[in-house]
Amino acid sequence: MRISAEALAPLLLGALEHEFTDRGLLPWRLPATARRQSTDPGVERVAAEPSGVHLDFRTEASRLALITHPTRELTGDEIPHGAVYDVLVDGELYAQLSSPVQGVGTTRRSDPITGEVSSTRGGDARIELPRLPPGAHDVQIWLPHDERTELVGLESDATVIPAGAEGTTRWLHHGSSISHGFAVSHPTGTWPVVAARAAGVQLTNLGLAGQAMLDPFTARTIRSAQADVISLKLGINITNGDTMRLRTFIPAVHGFLDTIREGPHAETPLLLVSPLHCAIQETRPGPLQMELLESGPRFSSMGDSREVASGKLTLQVIRRTLREIVQARRTEDPQLHFLDGLELFGEPDEAELPMPDQLHPDTAAQQRIGTRFANVALAPGGPLNLE
Structure with a gap:
C-alpha cells in the first residue's frame, strides 16, 4: 500500500x-x-x-x-x-x-x-x-x-x-550549527539526538546553523512551543559573525529570556549553556573567515584580542557574561540554570578530538558531548530532569 x-x-x-x-x-x-x-x-x-x-x-x-x-x-x-x-x-x-x-x-x-x-x-x-x-x-x-x-x-x-510518546519528557533545545549537526556523518549522531536517546526524552532541535543570533522571533517560537524542559546554547554565532558588542549582548540575552518566560514557560526548567571550547575564538573576537582547501573548509578568526577592551566578544567573555546573567536572575527565576560549555567539550577534548575545520566538532566529538549532556543535564538530579 x-x-x-x-x-x-x-x-x-x-x-x-x-x-x-x-x-x-x-x-x-x-x-x-x-x-x-x-x-x-x-x-x-x-x-x-x-x-x-x-x-x-x-x-x-x-x-x-x-x-x-x-x-x-x-x-x-x-x-x-x-x-x-x-x-x-x-x-x-x-x-x-x-x-x-x-x-x-x-x-x-x-x-x-x-x-x-x-x-x-x-x-x-x-x-x-x-x-x-x-x-x-x-x-x-x-x-x-x-x-x-x-x-x-x-x-x-x-x-x-x-508509536505514541505520551508521558515522555519533551525537551526543546536551541543552538548553533554545532547543535544542528554540521560535520556529523548521520542524523542520530548529532549531540542533541545522542543526549535525547540516552535520556529517553523527546527532542525538538532548534539548532539553527549560523542563526543562533538571539533573534526575537526565535524567542517567541520557543515561548509558544510545547516543551517540558528547555536548553539554550548561546554565544558562538554572535562571535562568529561579530554581530554584537558586550553593550548589546547583555540586554539581548535578558530580552531573549524574558520573552521565553512569558506565558506557559514562566516556570519551565531552562538551562543556559555557554559555548564549547573553540581555540580560534577563545581570546580572539570575530568575525571568522572561511578558506576552502582541498581537504575542505577551514575557519580562522580575523579579530584582534586588543579589541576586547572596547567591547568585542570572545568565547571567554561570553562564558563569563552568561554565568553572571544567570546568577543575577536566579533570585526571581529559580528554574533558570547555567552549564559551562567547557564541561561538555573543553580544551583537553579539542586537543584529543580536533575539529576538522577548527569550528565544528565531528561525529566522535558530538557523541562525547551528547553523552555528557545527558549525564549532567537530563539524568536524575540534573536541572532538566523532571523525576
Missing part, C-alpha cells in the same frame, strides 16, 4: 510546523511567522533542514520504502552526496541508508563569485529499508539533518500507526 504525505503528518516528530507542497510534506523547524521576520536566506534554508525530525510508528510490515524529494544546496563545482537516513527498529540502529543522487531531487547551485543561483529538478528518491523481521515493531526513520527533505509517501505491506 502507498501511505500518502497527508497520512504521514501524524507520524512526524521533531518539527514545529509542516507544509504540504506540490511534492509532499515539508517539515519546518521554525514556523512561517518567524521565517517572515528575517531577510537572511540562511534562516529559511536551515529551518527546512530536518535535524532531529523523524517518522515514528509501529507496524507489522516486513517491507517499507520511504519516498522523498531532497533539495541540495551546492556552491560552485561542489559535488553532491547522498544524504543519510538512520533507521531504528525497537530503539536500536537497524540501517543507515543513503539517498540516490543522480537524476534525483532538486539541486540549487550558487555561483561563489556572483551569488547567482541555478536550479535543476529531478525525480523523487526511493529509500528502501532492509526487510524487517516478523512481528510488530517500533520503527523510527530519522531524516537527513543537513538536507531539505519533502516526504512524498511511504510504501508498506502492512498498516502503520503512531
